[in-house]
Amino acid sequence: MDRLTISEVNLARTGAQPSLALKPLSYKQYDAFKSPHSLKYNPSKLSLKHLSVESQQFSGASLKKLATPSPSCPAIQLCTGRPNADHFPWKSFQSGPETVTKSMETPRNDSESNGPYELTSMLDYGHAAGSPQLLRFITEHVELVHNPPYADWGTCLSSGSTSALDISLRIFCNRGDNVICEQFTYAGFLEVADLFGLKTRGIDMDNDGIRPVALRTLLKSWNWVDGDRPHVLYMIPSGQNPTGVSQPAERKAEIYTIAEEYDMIIIEDDPYYFLNLDTGNVGSSPRPESLNNLTPSYVSLDTSGRVVRLDSVSKILAPGLRAGWVTANDSIISKFLSYHEVSSAFVSGPSQLMLIELLDETWGHEGFFNWLQSLSKKYRQRRDIMIEACKAHLPKSLCNWSIPSSGIYIWVQINTEERANYSSVVSTLDTESEDSRLCIENRIQANAFEKGVQVTNGSMFEANTYGNQGLNFRLTFATADEALLYTGVRLFAEAIKEEFNEVSHSAVP
Amino acid sequence: MDRLTISEVNLARTGAQPSLALKPLSYKQYDAFKSPHSLKYNPSKLSLKHLSVESQQFSGASLKKLATPSPSCPAIQLCTGRPNADHFPWKSFQSGPETVTKSMETPRNDSESNGPYELTSMLDYGHAAGSPQLLRFITEHVELVHNPPYADWGTCLSSGSTSALDISLRIFCNRGDNVICEQFTYAGFLEVADLFGLKTRGIDMDNDGIRPVALRTLLKSWNWVDGDRPHVLYMIPSGQNPTGVSQPAERKAEIYTIAEEYDMIIIEDDPYYFLNLDTGNVGSSPRPESLNNLTPSYVSLDTSGRVVRLDSVSKILAPGLRAGWVTANDSIISKFLSYHEVSSAFVSGPSQLMLIELLDETWGHEGFFNWLQSLSKKYRQRRDIMIEACKAHLPKSLCNWSIPSSGIYIWVQINTEERANYSSVVSTLDTESEDSRLCIENRIQANAFEKGVQVTNGSMFEANTYGNQGLNFRLTFATADEALLYTGVRLFAEAIKEEFNEVSHSAVP
Structure with missing residues (x-):
């Protein structure tokens, strides 16, 4: 087996710290959570020319970095204006998964079951990348599902994909830039692009998503009077918003080849990826092998480190948490963290804690995949009702x-x-x-x-x-x-x- | 009495809906939570010329607005991609204030005690302004404390003051603009200003904050070769970061007069306002009259609607919640909501729920003021220890x-x-x-x-x-x-x- 499996994760976790302190030691803490498998790849080779004028020199907020000191630092802190934990007015916190979910719970190794999570950590300033415990789960999850084929990939939490999209455009685009997207696309993208003074160029779609021929034609015969040739391609590859179209593996490969040829960033906005309506037969035992039925994502094809993948909990867990995660190469992740430091700072502590309790402490990876499969079945049923109504009316x-x-x-x-x-x-x-x-x-x-x-x-x-x-x-x-x-x-x-x-x-x- | 009192709030609440639905009906829902006292003032008179090129035409994200339909709308929703509440994996949530706090709890009218808050509302998409229940509390709080002297003021939640500051600069500043601030100021402000290509002009300070003479001199003898005269003045008026200086009432009045004269926006970043170290004698009964000991804020002097006041829960409750609130005139608040719709979207549901449970359902306004006063005492004690150490060493x-x-x-x-x-x-x-x-x-x-x-x-x-x-x-x-x-x-x-x-x-x- 040349890639990470759930049983390897479970094995690695047996000796690991069950509950990590909230504050990571470094910006690339995720490296500690990647498996040895991911070391076999070459480094990414993305050019810095993709960065916007604004983001090029930007390295975030110094005080925010100081506010997340090393837990092992014994120095008396007269440094950052972080309230002492004694001064927080909450002393208890508890969130519970639904009983259906609990019944699907995978029994975890005893050494991994955690005591009550340190509430004060959650109430304190957190790290722009997310708490180590959640970041560990997400890093493992990304490797299990996408296994990005280059060495220096990383992950960080986002305050939801709306925020991550805003930051993506701040990182890559200058006012007046042309950006490519699907002919019909998420209205929120069009609105934020318009806010940033970007010109959107929609590419014709067929039943498999944007048409490679149309994309290549636009790029090949680019009219330089309209400004620089676009270097950002924004797509929603699965269950596209609004058309519902999903790109098959071959289509993704074709588009990725064009992105390589024209050296483009791909923003893969994929909140519906796991809502897979054509697998998961009712009655079959839910198994993580269901992952094999998912079309490989762009980030799983990405040998160059040019894909910025946006995941969100909004459609698969709950939008109220304002949480998601970004997968991209180190240098892009570090820009995300810098922008977090001057905007949302970090994902709400209570939201993170609910995710930790559910994903890491209750479900584990297998339980999460089971949830996604059972959720897909529910949506499949809903789709079938609606399609039947369409046919009838x-x-x-x-x-x-x-x-x-x-x-x-x-x-x-x-x-x-x-x-x-x-x-x-x-x-x-x-x-x-x-x-x-x-x-x-x-x-x-x-x-x-x-x-x-x-x-x-x-x-x-x-x-x-x-x-x-x-x-x-x-x-x-x-x-x-x-x-x-x-x-x-x-x-x-x-x-x-x-x-x-x-x-x-x-x-x- | 010509301004709102706590007993008036309690009286008004007696007949009111105890627990409001999470989704407000309109952008200016806060108007419903303002008292009749606030109607006696003239409207604000701020010029639209203060808005940045980017923000001038910006009205937010249409889908986000659609995602918060009127609770009274009976239509079948095939409209926005909002997961049905049946598909959220959490079924319980509970957060508890500390016992010390509970002992200070003001008994609330029975008609106001709420049942369990609707968990699903919190997990669902929320409104850019905040949930009505929290927005009601915050609007009342702002009127009780600041009583802005113009008719069309409003409030909205922010995802913390870091985010609100980022948005403030997006609303008001164009790349290359000069902005005025204190000679020494919050490093996070300098970093975000630098990111936006702004030139910061620090004004000399004395023991009462920035010197009016120095401010007037800069504006009067403005060197137009350096660009347009600054129209934004950023200040931390209480317990200034980093100097610790607080502006007395007379100083604020002088500065406000200059802002009027030169038609400037004042960004009042005031996270330490309530940490008042010179009042609240140990042993005295904590009483809301302690409010009278607070120096009036800029927004409480603001007859023109030129002040954008940023409050944060980070120093007075807990930074992990990523929550705060903004007070400004209607047109500015509506821009904040637009930017929320394309960035953090809304404050984390779990964070909002914890604030509702603590502020609205447990403490009430008097309990909150009592907390602030008792917290101030703790900080006073800490300050005294440090000052003693300074003197000794x-x-x-x-x-x-x-x-x-x-x-x-x-x-x-x-x-x-x-x-x-x-x-x-x-x-x-x-x-x-x-x-x-x-x-x-x-x-x-x-x-x-x-x-x-x-x-x-x-x-x-x-x-x-x-x-x-x-x-x-x-x-x-x-x-x-x-x-x-x-x-x-x-x-x-x-x-x-x-x-x-x-x-x-x-x-x-």
Whole structure:
């Protein structure tokens, strides 16, 4: 076996400190948590030219570094304004996993079961990378799942992927830069890119994600009048937001090759990676081998250290924690830590403690994978209900929708070419006009809302301001109570039909 | 009485919803929590020209706004990718205040005692402004303490003052701008200002903070070759970091007048405001009237809405929560919320829940003020120990130190003019040379560390790169165990004496 396994982790942990002190010793503490397997790779070879003017010389906040002294330092601290632990007003803290989860709990070695975690550590200033105990778990997790094929990879916690994305752009982009993304992409990315004065260039997509030919064409025939050729490629490779598309392994390999050729940074925003809707048969024993069914991530192909992978607990555990993690090469991770020191500082102590109690002390890696598999099954069931409702209620000649193999979104495309055949209530509007397209979209959305269902307009996700982007809606099966999903789609379908005077034909051939 | 009192809050609360849903209805939800007293003031009159190019058109993230729907909205949510509450793996949460605190607990009206807080709300996406229950408490608190004298003030939570400061500069400053601050100031401010390409202009200080004459001179005789005249003034008015100086009411009034005259934004970074070391006699019954002993803040003088006040729980409750709050006019608060939506999103749910349980459900306003007063007493005791140690051990002819009336810092100035009288081990070095000053500073710091005490070099806090800033050290009495404070100062004093060959004179006249 040439990569880390769960049993190796368990073996390594037998002799290890069960509960590490909250404060790591160094910025690259994660190195201590990587297995010997990861030493066999070559170092990354990313050029510093990728860094923004702002981030190039930036090394973080000196006082924040001083505030996390070595636990072994015996000096009397008259140095940083850190309140003495006696002055914290909380003396107890407890969070509990649900019972279903507990029943899946893997029995851990006795030597690893921890006493009550030191509450005061959690209330004190923490480290920009995260507490060692959580960082150890995350580093092991990243190696187990992604096994990045270069030597100097690292991880750090983020205050959620929204924050990590903001920091990614601060690290890599200058005002006026062009950045590449999918034709339809996460609205939050478009908004922060706009805030930073970036120009987004959306690449056409097919059912496997962005089209390599389109990407290569843009880069090859780059019009230098528009500014420098983009050196950042932002993608959501699994259960893409908003289209629901997942990139297969071959597609990722093709795109990665182009990124190598044109020396691009890939920001892999992958919060839906583990919500794998096509595996995990109901009734089968949940096993970590299910990992083998996951499409390899970009970071697992990354021999150069050009991928910045963003993970988030928001979709797989709970968004309220504001936590996630970043995987990238050492020099990029160290920039993340610097930005943490002048922004969110570190992930909330109570959030970290809840994650430690759940992931490290209760579940372990196997338990976490089991949770992800069982969660995927729940989402699969929700997806199936919604797809069934789409089949039953959306007019087929007007609407297309794909069946997502990951994530939580269904993308409904309305076939506007066919629209001319219908006696539309908006027939007076010019179908080619941008205004009329947005007007129809808004009216369908508003009518659906009136009927009692809230859907998201596809125009929110358009990366390009030119070209006809079509009439699209994003539906999610993650939020509503399961019993309401079917009705929700039915009401949405009614709104579409009403828009195109299709009310009487409840089933279109 | 023309301003809000605690008994009025308690009265208003009697009929109010005890536990509000986590999601506010609107961005200006705080308006619902302000008392009728606050309606008597005129609106703010701040010009939009203060906003940075970046922030001017920025209105935040549309999906984040959609993710916090009105609790009364009955529509089926197929809209935002928010996990259904059934899919969160935690089912219990509990945090407890310490027993000392509990004994100070003010009995609350029965109608106000809450059942278990809805855990799922805390695990879900929250609002950029904070949960309504906490926002209500904070809004009431701000009105009780500061009573801002204009109509359209507001509050929102921040992910700590480090994050709020980062966002403040993003809101107000363009690359290349000049910003004004104290001659010695928080190193984190200098570092983030440098990151943003800002030029800091430190204003001379005396024992009451920055000197109004020096501020006026800089502005009046502004050299336009250096760029636009600064329109942002950053200050730490209480227990200043690093000098420990607190601005008296008259000084604040003078500075505010100048800010009015030159139309400047004041960023009031005030984490030590409540650590009032000159009140709260030991043994007296703790009473909220102690508030009357606090120097009025800048925001309490602010008739124009030009003050952005940053509060933090880090020094008064616990830094691990990564939480604080901002007070400013509506239009500025709305920019903060926009930036939250693309960065930290909102304060960690578990952190908010701990604050709600402690502040709103256990202590109430009176209990919180009592805590602050009792905490101040503890810090006063710590300060007194350290001052006593300074008197006993620091060579008086070489060292000056002031006695802080707020905060946690003592600033030790070494009289380098006197130094010539000592047969220094560094006599070969040019005393005027910048290198030799930093060299002496480093050597004292390193020697002190060798002896077992860690102090902070004063040069970390210098806002200006020109002029002789002297040889200074910052000591804090917040962190070390009380029993070690005295020894710490003694060891530091030894290091100073050794530097100046003063070892044999253990007590200098």
